[in-house]
Amino acid sequence: MSELRWNAHLGEWTMTSSGRMERTYHPPADFCPLCPTAPGAFETEIPEPDFDLVVFENRFPSLFDPPLEPVVAGTELSPVKPSHGRCEVVVYTPEHEGSLGALSLERLFRLALVWQDRYRELGALDFIDYVLIFENRGREVGVTLDHPHGQIYAFPFVPPIPARELEVAAAYRARTGSCLTCALLAEELAAGNRVVLENEHFVVYIPFAARYPYETMVVPRTCRPSLAEMGEDELWSLAAALKATTLAYDALFDLPLPYMMIFHQAPTDGRSWPNAHFHVEFHPLQRSADKLKYRASVESGAGNFINDSLPEEKAEEMRAAVCRAAG
Amino acid sequence: MSELRWNAHLGEWTMTSSGRMERTYHPPADFCPLCPTAPGAFETEIPEPDFDLVVFENRFPSLFDPPLEPVVAGTELSPVKPSHGRCEVVVYTPEHEGSLGALSLERLFRLALVWQDRYRELGALDFIDYVLIFENRGREVGVTLDHPHGQIYAFPFVPPIPARELEVAAAYRARTGSCLTCALLAEELAAGNRVVLENEHFVVYIPFAARYPYETMVVPRTCRPSLAEMGEDELWSLAAALKATTLAYDALFDLPLPYMMIFHQAPTDGRSWPNAHFHVEFHPLQRSADKLKYRASVESGAGNFINDSLPEEKAEEMRAAVCRAAG
Numbered sequence: 001m002s003e004l005r006w007n008a009h010l011g012e013w014t015m016t017s018s019g020r021m022e023r024t025y026h027p028p029a030d031f032c033p034l035c036p037t038a039p040g041a042f043e044t045e046i047p048e049p050d051f052d053l054v055v056f057e058n059r060f061p062s063l064f065d066p067p068l069e070p071v072v073a074g075t076e077l078s079p080v081k082p083s084h085g086r087c088e089v090v091v092y093t094p095e096h097e098g099s100l101g102a103l104s105l106e107r108l109f110r111l112a113l114v115w116q117d118r119y120r121e122l123g124a125l126d127f128i129d130y131v132l133i134f135e136n137r138g139r140e141v142g143v144t145l146d147h148p149h150g151q152i153y154a155f156p157f158v159p160p161i162p163a164r165e166l167e168v169a170a171a172y173r174a175r176t177g178s179c180l181t182c183a184l185l186a187e188e189l190a191a192g193n194r195v196v197l198e199n200e201h202f203v204v205y206i207p208f209a210a211r212y213p214y215e216t217m218v219v220p221r222t223c224r225p226s227l228a229e230m231g232e233d234e235l236w237s238l239a240a241a242l243k244a245t246t247l248a249y250d251a252l253f254d255l256p257l258p259y260m261m262i263f264h265q266a267p268t269d270g271r272s273w274p275n276a277h278f279h280v281e282f283h284p285l286q287r288s289a290d291k292l293k294y295r296a297s298v299e300s301g302a303g304n305f306i307n308d309s310l311p312e313e314k315a316e317e318m319r320a321a322v323c324r325a326a327g
Numbered sequence: 328m329s330e331l332r333w334n335a336h337l338g339e340w341t342m343t344s345s346g347r348m349e350r351t352y353h354p355p356a357d358f359c360p361l362c363p364t365a366p367g368a369f370e371t372e373i374p375e376p377d378f379d380l381v382v383f384e385n386r387f388p389s390l391f392d393p394p395l396e397p398v399v400a401g402t403e404l405s406p407v408k409p410s411h412g413r414c415e416v417v418v419y420t421p422e423h424e425g426s427l428g429a430l431s432l433e434r435l436f437r438l439a440l441v442w443q444d445r446y447r448e449l450g451a452l453d454f455i456d457y458v459l460i461f462e463n464r465g466r467e468v469g470v471t472l473d474h475p476h477g478q479i480y481a482f483p484f485v486p487p488i489p490a491r492e493l494e495v496a497a498a499y500r501a502r503t504g505s506c507l508t509c510a511l512l513a514e515e516l517a518a519g520n521r522v523v524l525e526n527e528h529f530v531v532y533i534p535f536a537a538r539y540p541y542e543t544m545v546v547p548r549t550c551r552p553s554l555a556e557m558g559e560d561e562l563w564s565l566a567a568a569l570k571a572t573t574l575a576y577d578a579l580f581d582l583p584l585p586y587m588m589i590f591h592q593a594p595t596d597g598r599s600w601p602n603a604h605f606h607v608e609f610h611p612l613q614r615s616a617d618k619l620k621y622r623a624s625v626e627s628g629a630g631n632f633i634n635d636s637l638p639e640e641k642a643e644e645m646r647a648a649v650c651r652a653a654g
Contacts, residue, residue: 006536007534008495010492013631016634017633072535134625142621153625161337161629162629164630168337208334209340260628291352296463296468296470297462297468302482302589303486
């Protein structure tokens with residue numbers, strides 16, 4: 001069962017998808033479905049004995065193609081529609097142990113090419129309005145498979161958070177004629193004290209109003225709506241920025257830091273999105289070595305975040321961690 | 328240090344508040360700061376040897392009155408302002424063990440009077456635009472004190488989630504002339520299969536597009552903007568509805584169910600809010616006896632929830648739990 005139900009109270013879709021309750025839950029390492037299939041052993045999701053990078057459709061998706069028929073009848077006020085979309089799994093490496101940051105830069109560059117390809121191909125489908133590339137990392141985030149991997153959700157609508165960002169950016173453009181993300185990046189570069197690292201094409205910083213103590217934004221210096229417009233040199237820079245950032249996260253407390261990594265880019269609904277400026281957001285859960293930031297009633301019920309730290313101090317910690325991670 | 332920083336990217340305030348990092352973290356039961364102070368023992372937050380219900384200012388607030396001076400200078404694009412507001416703690420009972428549902432109905436009614444009083448008194452302050460009454464329950468939600476208690480945040484702005492609800496309700500009113508919450512309540516009562524319980528003045532149901540498997544809405548039948556407009560009979564009904572709902576939550580899996588309980592009501596910014604219809608939302612984290620619903624990248628980065636269950640089936644479970652809890 002899978003369908004989209006309209007939350008009339010908030011004006012957003014909920015993906016109701018009961019099949020997912022059965023999804024694989026912390027299997028032992030020798031039954032990892034994301035490892036290559038060893039000769040004579042149990043067949044994983046990847047029937048080959050080896051691979052470089054693999055993308056396949058999630059066996060426990062929230063969005064379906066072809067879509068399933070909804071099980072309830074909606075109303076005018078509370079409509080329901082088929083959950084027509086795609087959910088893909090991106091396996092970063094055949095090695096069971098590892099992480100995004102531990103991949104070689106060459107492999108991370110090839111992964112960036114895969115992301116670019118998936119954005120283009122899924123975005124070109126006429127029923128796909130938004131391609132969300134992301135990685136959930138760590139059991140604290142809810143991850144049920146430890147093998148290094150990310151995911152892609154291709155939605156039949158523009159989700160509310162990217163929609164909100166684009167709306168705010170459009171209002172800023174109307175007022176000033178400029179790109180909001182470019183303006184914020186210029187401010188961060190001018191202030192400097194929240195910048196974590198820079199390379200040729202990308203800047204990583206902790207935003208002025210960070211919601212999580214170690215939240216970072218990974219932003220291209222040039223205003224690119226999406227991965228689709230990036231050349232290979234930019235993808236190399238992106239790969240290097242992601243590698244340095246995630247290695248720094250693990251160096252912070254000398255533990256694999258639980259995080260969410262989220263790509264925001266232009267919707268693929270066929271409209272023009274002059275205010276989209278590609279960026280990657282990291283939402284790490286840690287607020288110290290042994291404490292997590294919880295999103296409790298204030299965050300979930302009011303929508304405002306409480307950050308128990310100064311972004312300027314956390315950026316200093318992150319810069320030190322970047323250096324330690326680089327040896 | 329405490330200040331409000333403007334997240335220009337999303338158009339919302341972050342409460343940056345570094346003093347909270349030092350807050351009391353899972354003290355042993357005999358050092359509970361929310362217990363009454365026993366003669367000769369360490370002094371808790373409540374210097375009396377006994378009490379009925381107590382409200383006091385949070386020692387580790389996110390909002391201050393008088394406000395602190397911001398530590399950073401903002402910019403036109405990323406302004407900062409003093410975090411002028413109030414954070415209060417509401418202790419439900421002098422007993423260290425217990426829960427909202429385990430309170431006697433009489434005590435819960437008096438608690439409803441306390442909430443009404445705090446809404447009125449905090450809302451009347453000229454710098455308070457929104458009074459958020461809530462309870463975080465359970466360590467999985469991030470609670471650091473086990474003693475039964477709730478909290479109140481009195482904000483100097485209308486937070487984005489209530490603002491969004493009111494905006495959606497205003498658009499509905501403009502289109503139809505009616506209250507959205509009334510219309511949704513009428514639909515739920517007509518459908519019946521997601522209704523969990525009803526009493527004279529309140530209805531509890533799992534919303535059609537529930538974000539959490541066991542999410543409930545507690546809604547007054549009469550369109551009341553806030554607690555301030557409710558008579559004593561309505562507060563008795565509210566108390567009874569909250570008691571039955573929270574006892575049912577604990578009966579579901581025979582464990583103290585972690586949840587967030589959030590009151591949404593009319594802002595107190597002096598404007599007229601004809602579309603506010605008081606309601607309480609419960610966001611429980613459990614998706615089964617031993618599994619939690621995580622708000623990972625799709626929820627945090629896109630804003631849409633994945634609900635791995637059918638609200639109609641969960642409402643049936645809840646109705647059975649209501650009966651079990653009532654003995």
